[in-house]
Amino acid sequence: MSNVIALDESYNEPTPRSLGDESAHYGTNWANRLIGLALSKSSSQYWRDAKFEWFVDTFDDLGEPVEVCVCGNSGLRYVYGVANHVTGATLGPIGSFCIERFDSDEMIEQMRDMSALARLEADAKAGTLGRASFTVRGIDVLHDRGVLDEADWRVMRRAYRLGRARLRNDPALSRRVMWIVELTIRPALLTGVLAGGAA
Template sequence: MTTESFHRLTRAVIAASVANEWSAAVMEWDVTELEEDPIGSGECVCGQQELVLLFTITNKRNGAQLYPIGSTCVQKFGRTDLNRQVTLYSDLFRLRAAILDNKHIALTSEYFSRAMIEYLNDEGAFTPDQWDADGGYAFILDMFNKRKKDEITRPQRAKITVLLNRKVLPFVLADASLG
């Protein structure tokens, strides 16, 4: 990132923030959406061109939004939680692409992480039902965390498949934050 690009970024962020200093302004923002521009015609608020992944960040204090912004610029905020949000949205986007490509989705680190499973629970993917008061969240997390995957029984594998196909995958497909 050039110095001029960073100056454009800081001006855009401060102009849309309540705070008028970079160090305080960066604390006001969250990543709220991600969309893909397959031809790479997106241009970041800093001026960087040819963006493929276009993030939207939203100001928690005043509701302002900056779009599109690239992951490199979000990293310039210097916030670990924002970097995790970028990773989470990128992973969710990759999972949705795999679902749309009719790939076999298994409960592995290829498509899932603890952070993603927690996000899915927080956002309501695991709705309570007659079998699980928590909608299967604790079960899925427990199965994901198993070190010895070969110890997962056939009934447990069946339950994983049901939860993925009936709850997780439809939720990811319908997630409006993945434009």
């Protein structure tokens, strides 16, 4: 408990009333700490409403499991930050299990999108950006974030579906993919700003 108080002096342990009918679902101390902190920074006083005020705002791969979540869970390598679209408050670092405590499919999708972009950014910075770096999710997020226009998105999705062996049999498509990666995707990834913000 003292760890959480040090992180945020305004923390109040959630009460069964503020948790509503969900108190049994969030019975663990770490989940209660997360929910208490999020409630203290939300406009709603009830978790069933407050959890929808939040979205995933940032992601960071620390390379080693060295971070501590706001709930007190230690050993995090992948950490997220969340922001409240009503109050403007932020909360972090948060691990993926705590993101799931918000019971929001949208936040889980945001978390997965940021992870896919971070993987692409890391490979671009390491000079290893290639077919193994790409996933359907990563390609779709590049399109959603405006990096790929509709035509380039379709080319990348088609190339991904074909696979490496069949792509080699289509030299024109292979060249087009190479141009898209080198002239559009890699420069956008090297700026490092795509994985840092919510969609």
